[in-house]
Amino acid sequence: MTDSTIVAMGGGGFGDNGLETPLDEHILSLARSARGRARPRVCYLPTASGDAAPAIVRFYSAFARRADASHLGLFDRSVLDLERFLHDQDAVYVGGGNTANMLAIWRVHGLDRILRRAWEDGVVLAGRSAGSICWFEGGTTDSFGGLDALPDGLGFLPGSHSPHYDGEPDRRPTYQRLVASGELPPGYAADDGAALVFRGTELAEVVAELPAARGYRVERGPDGTAVETQLATRYLG
Secondary structure, eight states: TTTOOOESSSGGGGTSSSOOOOOHHHHHHHHHHOOSSSSEEEEEEEETTOOOHHHHHHHHHHHHTTTTEEEOOOOOOOOOOHHHHHTTTSSSEEEOOOOHHHHHHHHTTTTHHHHHHHHHTTTTEEEEEEHTTTEEEEEEEESSSSEEEEEEOOOOOEEEESTTTSSSHHHHHHHHHHHTTTTOOOOOOOOOOOEEEEETTTTEEEEEEEETTOOOEEEEOOOOOOEEEEEEEEOOO
C-alpha cells in the first residue's frame, strides 16, 4: 500500500482549457515511476460529465503527445473486461461533474471494486473536483442542486474532502460547517490549482500549479467549531 498513490486536485489541470499544466505533468511523472514506462498509459474516466465529448477531447489534447492516452466510457460501454483494461494503465484520471451520479454508475458496473484493486496494485489514481472527492469517505458536492454533504464516497482515503476551496465562495464555509456539525468527518480541502498527494492512506505532500494555491486540514475543535490548518505546499511552477 505504500506504493499506492492518489492525487486529489481541488481544481486546475487540463479540464479548464485542454492545455498541458504542471499538475498534469506531475501526475505523468508519478505514472512513469509507477510502472517504469517512459511513455505511461493514462486512462480518462469522464463519467461525472456524462461522458461529455468536449471533456474527452480536452483530455486527449493535453495528454496524447506525452502518454498512451485512452478513455473509458460507461454510458455507451464498449470495453468488456474493465478490470484488465484498467490494470493495464499506469494512471487513471477522473474528470469533474456530478459526483453522486458518477459513484452510482461506477457501482452498477463494479468499477468501485476494480479501482480499489488497481490502486492497491500501484495504478496512480488522480482527478479534479468530482474526481478528487470520490476517493474519500465523503465530501462537499453540488450533485443535488445545492452545496451539501456527500457521505458515501469510495472510502479509499479516510476522512472527507472539499475541492474548489478558494474558487467557489460557498465551499469553505459549507465544508467547515459540515465538519463542525459532524455531518462530515475531519478531512482535507484544496484550492483550485492545488493537489493533495497521498501515498497509501497518508498525505505525502501538497503541490500546486498556482503560486497562491494551498491545501488545508479541517477538523472539529473542542468547542464544536471548525479548525482550519494551512498545509505546507510545494509550488510546481
